[in-house]
Amino acid sequence: MTTKTATEIPTGIPTETVPEIASDIATIKRAHSLLTPATDLTAHLVPRTPALISKEWDGQVTINLSRDHAAVLLDSSGNSLDHVELGRRGLTMRQAWDSAALRLLGAQRDPYTVHFDVRNSSFSLGPKSPRGFEVKGDPAASWLAHPKTFQMLHRHFTHVLKPEHAITYLTRDHRELFVLDCTPEQAATTFPYATVFTYSLGFPIKRTIV
Structure with a gap:
């Protein structure tokens, strides 16, 4: 079953108390105002x-x-x-x-909210999957292809997951995308056939078992 995760500025809370969320929503509002049909890439x-x-x-x-x-x-x-x-x-x-x-x-439908369609990662990765989500999209891994979008994705799931270990990203085909609460080493060991990433200043860094 697909659900939604959302990040928004709570009503009555000054935006300066949540500057990262305010910045991301401002970016989406700007994208909505600038987007034209000619932007097809x-x-x-x-x-x-x-x-x-x-x-x-x-x-x-x-x-x-x-x-x-x-x-x-x-x-x-x-x-x-x-x-x-x-x-x-x-x-x-x-x-x-x-x-x-x-x-x-x-493509974010609401310019005042950062939201993603997700489902539990175990649906696709099985019972060995750490706690986390599979992000829906075609392809969902496109969020890692630009620092502005990856930064927003990372902030969102850090806020939603509140990880006990670390935010780790995984894909098996460079199209799907999983956001997991585990160390990169744990993900790489559990899913050796997949590609494991961590976030570094907006860019995806591949992690392997050493």
Whole structure:
């Protein structure tokens, strides 16, 4: 069963007492005001491989997020954005990347609340799953593909989960996304076939068993 998790500024509480939440809601309100039908790009999280990274003028646009991962940009038809199309649109790589983040933030239905559709992580990961959620979305892992969206996601689930251990992120296909209350080492040991991330200043850092 899918439920919703929501973060909002409680009525009667000055926004300066919850500056992080106020900042996130202001960002969503701005996204709603700036979003236009022409903003059709989405950013997808992908493993960073030599074959992915191309400096050719007609190569796929990629933005490096960390040593192991990058973001690629897709249009509304699911086609990868290349440098030729980037130039045709009159955008820099940063502008296109920011545009994709803006589109994702603008999909938040209520500009006064940060909310996500979730279900218990054990539905997909089984009884060995630590306490946590599976975030719904297509693809949900896109929230990790830009520091503005990842920062908002991280703040939200830190607020909702109130972790006893740590907030750890996990995906098995770079599309789905799980937010777990456990150490990265525990997640990597329990699910060795999955990719485990931690949050670092808005960027996903891959964690492995040493």
